[in-house]
Amino acid sequence: TKLNGGGGGRSGSIVAPLVVNEDFQRIDVNPPKGTRDFPPEDMRLRNWLFNHFKEVSRLFGYEEVDFPVLETEALFIRKAGEEIRDQLYCFEDRGNRRVALRPELTPSLARLVIQKGKSVSLPLKWFAVGQCWRYERMTRGRRREHYQWNMDIIGVPQVTAEAELISSIVTFFKRIGITASDVGFKVSSRKVLQEMLRKYGVPENLFGRVCVIIDKIEKIPVDELKKELGSTGISEDAIEQLLLVLSVKSLDDLEEILGGAGEAIADLKQLFSLAEKFGYSEWIQFDASVVRGLAYYTGIVFEGFDRKGKLRAICGGGRYDRLLSTYGGDDIPACGFGFGDAVIVELLKEKDLLPELGQEIENIVCALDKDLQGAAATVATALRSKGQTVDLVLEYKPLKWVFKRADRVNARRLVLVGKKEWEDGSVSVKVLSSGEQFQVKLNDLE
Numbered sequence: 001t002k003l004n005g006g007g008g009g010r011s012g013s014i015v016a017p018l019v020v021n022e023d024f025q026r027i028d029v030n031p032p033k034g035t036r037d038f039p040p041e042d043m044r045l046r047n048w049l050f051n052h053f054k055e056v057s058r059l060f061g062y063e064e065v066d067f068p069v070l071e072t073e074a075l076f077i078r079k080a081g082e083e084i085r086d087q088l089y090c091f092e093d094r095g096n097r098r099v100a101l102r103p104e105l106t107p108s109l110a111r112l113v114i115q116k117g118k119s120v121s122l123p124l125k126w127f128a129v130g131q132c133w134r135y136e137r138m139t140r141g142r143r144r145e146h147y148q149w150n151m152d153i154i155g156v157p158q159v160t161a162e163a164e165l166i167s168s169i170v171t172f173f174k175r176i177g178i179t180a181s182d183v184g185f186k187v188s189s190r191k192v193l194q195e196m197l198r199k200y201g202v203p204e205n206l207f208g209r210v211c212v213i214i215d216k217i218e219k220i221p222v223d224e225l226k227k228e229l230g231s232t233g234i235s236e237d238a239i240e241q242l243l244l245v246l247s248v249k250s251l252d253d254l255e256e257i258l259g260g261a262g263e264a265i266a267d268l269k270q271l272f273s274l275a276e277k278f279g280y281s282e283w284i285q286f287d288a289s290v291v292r293g294l295a296y297y298t299g300i301v302f303e304g305f306d307r308k309g310k311l312r313a314i315c316g317g318g319r320y321d322r323l324l325s326t327y328g329g330d331d332i333p334a335c336g337f338g339f340g341d342a343v344i345v346e347l348l349k350e351k352d353l354l355p356e357l358g359q360e361i362e363n364i365v366c367a368l369d370k371d372l373q374g375a376a377a378t379v380a381t382a383l384r385s386k387g388q389t390v391d392l393v394l395e396y397k398p399l400k401w402v403f404k405r406a407d408r409v410n411a412r413r414l415v416l417v418g419k420k421e422w423e424d425g426s427v428s429v430k431v432l433s434s435g436e437q438f439q440v441k442l443n444d445l446e
């Protein structure tokens, strides 16, 4: 490293030291492909969104939990052909362990519940907001990380659990100004598929795989869908009947096909009845084609959608009664949902509902004289100890500069430490909105 002629010292007018080192390459200052930085303005929106997630969760009596972003890869290895598996961000660590960046939170939650075992009493109502990852070939230029809000109920077999989860999401939407005219929930049950597959003698172990294929019903051509279903060994007749059932538009029509004795109809009728009691009937509709893309759902499934049909699913969830036992845990019923941080922001933009979130500082404190910097620090500390937010000007600056900064940080007032006033422990205060200016003893300033 070669320093230029000694100009790097602490002189009054610091000459920026020119460090020339041909070995330095300018690094790429952008975040890794598919990831985001959160500069202050973006972080304010993220905190606003996450605070609503968390406040709703606490309103419903849920406890916050979290897990490592890095998990054993085995937690996510399922052989049902899920996209989440194909895009697993997995690698071998320096200890030759197969690990993965979590693509979702539910498996970690299941792991923790099993780990806690009898030390926790059911039902558990837990929530988390955590970053989740996927490794997608950048060909599609999509993001590789997002934050997901999850709420889960562990240990309640009744549909009241799913009904409460949907109520919590409706509560969230209402808090941010989204109405039932903007968004709805498509609701169905995988027990519909289960009953159909049983009727056609399809082996139970194909259930998850068939659901994952059927989740593509609106994403791939029907012939391709039929081909994929056929590849599992299901007969053409069964496939035709399946697709017929999935096109059913009402619970009554579904009952016609399935008969009234099955759990699918009973669960769905109970859910729609509870929706009435929770007061969100206008938000939900039966849609037999909703199966969701995760293999482990076993019962009610639901997804939030924008009624204009311009965006991908906003959120989704359902019952997963077998997940804990697949990890070697007890057979504990569970249900939950995931709500990503991306589509909701697109929806808020669409509806012009993004909040205005500027920085807000109550005080800018500055010394009017070079040797009053210490006094300014005393003033700032006194205000901060009273819970006042303070931006302390940390080096001597002309007033013009201070006013500009006050404007940029949206300060409510200027607190000026001047020589004469400070001699009797006073400061000058200028309220920036009104221009009002007064002197006050520091101890009386609040």
Ligand SMILES: Nc1ccc(Br)nc1
Residues within 6 Å of the ligand: 084, 103, 104, 132, 133, 134, 143, 144, 145, 146
């Ligand atoms: N599962 C998952 C993870 C990360 C993103 Br971005 N999308 C989906």
